[in-house]
Amino acid sequence: MGDAVEASWFAEKITDSSIRGIALETSALIRAGALPVGTRLPAIRDIAYELRVSPATISEAWSELRRQKIISGRGRNGTWVSGDRFVAKPERLASSGNYAAGVLDLTSAGPDVALLPCLAKAMAHGASAADLNSYERSRIVPELKDAISERWPYEAEAFLATNGGYNAVYTVLHALVSPGSSVAIEHPTAMRLLDILEDLGVRVIPVACDNDGPLPNLLREALRQRPAAFLFQPRLHSVTGVTVSASRLDQLGAVLEDSDTLIIEDDGVGDVSAAPPHSLGGRFAERTIHILSHSKSLGPDLRLAVLSSSAPIVDQIQSYRSFSAGWTSRILQGATAWLLRDPASWRLIAEARDRYQQRRDALADALSERGIPIPAGQGLCLWVPVVSEPFAMVTLAARNIAVNPGSKFTVLPSGHIRVATSTLSARCEEVADAIALAHAP
Numbered sequence: 001m002g003d004a005v006e007a008s009w010f011a012e013k014i015t016d017s018s019i020r021g022i023a024l025e026t027s028a029l030i031r032a033g034a035l036p037v038g039t040r041l042p043a044i045r046d047i048a049y050e051l052r053v054s055p056a057t058i059s060e061a062w063s064e065l066r067r068q069k070i071i072s073g074r075g076r077n078g079t080w081v082s083g084d085r086f087v088a089k090p091e092r093l094a095s096s097g098n099y100a101a102g103v104l105d106l107t108s109a110g111p112d113v114a115l116l117p118c119l120a121k122a123m124a125h126g127a128s129a130a131d132l133n134s135y136e137r138s139r140i141v142p143e144l145k146d147a148i149s150e151r152w153p154y155e156a157e158a159f160l161a162t163n164g165g166y167n168a169v170y171t172v173l174h175a176l177v178s179p180g181s182s183v184a185i186e187h188p189t190a191m192r193l194l195d196i197l198e199d200l201g202v203r204v205i206p207v208a209c210d211n212d213g214p215l216p217n218l219l220r221e222a223l224r225q226r227p228a229a230f231l232f233q234p235r236l237h238s239v240t241g242v243t244v245s246a247s248r249l250d251q252l253g254a255v256l257e258d259s260d261t262l263i264i265e266d267d268g269v270g271d272v273s274a275a276p277p278h279s280l281g282g283r284f285a286e287r288t289i290h291i292l293s294h295s296k297s298l299g300p301d302l303r304l305a306v307l308s309s310s311a312p313i314v315d316q317i318q319s320y321r322s323f324s325a326g327w328t329s330r331i332l333q334g335a336t337a338w339l340l341r342d343p344a345s346w347r348l349i350a351e352a353r354d355r356y357q358q359r360r361d362a363l364a365d366a367l368s369e370r371g372i373p374i375p376a377g378q379g380l381c382l383w384v385p386v387v388s389e390p391f392a393m394v395t396l397a398a399r400n401i402a403v404n405p406g407s408k409f410t411v412l413p414s415g416h417i418r419v420a421t422s423t424l425s426a427r428c429e430e431v432a433d434a435i436a437l438a439h440a441p
Contacts (some may be wrong), residue, residue, distance in 0.1 A: 005042060035081050041080065043078075044079075102400055109380040116348075119301070129141060144161060144334070153281065157310050158314035161333050172264060186233065188240065188406065206410065209242060216254070235273050236379050239381065253284070263284055268293045269293075272378075273353075363382055389415065
């Protein structure tokens with residue numbers, strides 16, 4: 001490690017002794033090279049004494065810099081400068097590999113492009129949308145609102161079009177949830193949801209699930225920690241393929257009855273699910289945010305999702321969004337509305353749904369024949385138990401098969417791999433043989 005600096009020297013460089021000021025000015029000293037990587041920072045109490053602030057103020061500033069991975073270490077071992085700049089990146093998503101041409105890549109549970117509708121007519125229709133190229137920050141075009149409302153799971157007060165499902169979640173959390181607070185979320189869950197939560201700097205409270213969805217007793221325990229929000233996937237879980245049953249949804253509603261926790265419903269797989277959409281929005285209209293993405297069913301390049309909530313909450317979300325993209329493309333909204341009214345698109349969605357189910361069932365059945373039972377489910381992937389994730393990953397990689405380790409989808413210890421099945425139209429037996437070898441050392 002590099003040299004240590006004196007608290008008096010450090011204090012002379014800080015002109016703003018607020019938490020934010022100390023964090024920003026320390027970052028500036030590091031970027032300027034005044035505090036090189038490897039420098040040991042003074043003890044918190046010494047800095048607090050020199051700046052005439054409480055040690056808690058320095059601790060909060062250091063927590064922010066640790067979150068940004070600019071400093072590391074704590075306690076008696078000291079704190080060190082570990083980086084000279086902060087580049088935010090989704091750690092779980094960014095750790096996905098780039099595979100050679102001969103590798104069977106089963107890491108991405110995205111749609112099969114051959115099963116998506118053609119966008120040519122839809123885009124031509126979208127290009128005729130009203131108020132095209134206006135700088136007015138419209139929340140949702142009337143045509144899309146009308147089309148989406150026909151199948152929305154409850155009568156919502158306000159709607160907002162966003163640039164995709166994860167953009168909706170990211171925007172909602174940043175608009176409504178403060179860094180340092182807690183969020184309860186299913187265990188396991190989508191890795192990108194965890195990336196968003198960790199980047200925001202909230203504490204993740206995992207809520208384990210069974211074949212009917214999040215367990216009510218564990219949600220009740222989580223609510224004792226007063227989380228700002230409960231985030232779950234009610235229609236089709238993107239990792240396990242489970243759909244929250246109607247009775248379980250009622251039970252979750254009963255648990256949430258006595259809390260003021262925000263309810264964020266992420267319907268990310270959307271109409272790939274055979275289950276009808278359902279929501280707690282009819283029961284908790286004032287604090288439910290329901291998000292429906294069309295990426296898996298209509299195409300990811302539409303970059304479109306729709307959310308609903310109460311008018312005050314949608315106002316807050318739109319206010320935050322006004323700092324960047326103040327509205328979603330009217331062309332894409334019009335194209336999506338056209339597809340939602342096109343009978344041929346719905347026939348293709350139904351065909352895709354059946355094909356995805358066949359592919360998932362084929363691998364699940366093959367694994368069951370090899371002594372690895374997989375619970376019934378839907379969707380674009382399998383959640384496969386293994387004794388050792390590292391052993392499973394290495395064993396599959398040796399056979400030129402790439403999957404995701406289960407640890408990407410949880411903050412708790414995991415003993416699973418996630419295998420995408422959405423494009424697995426052939427080589428099913430080969431994959432099942434390889435997973436059987438990887439299942440137990």
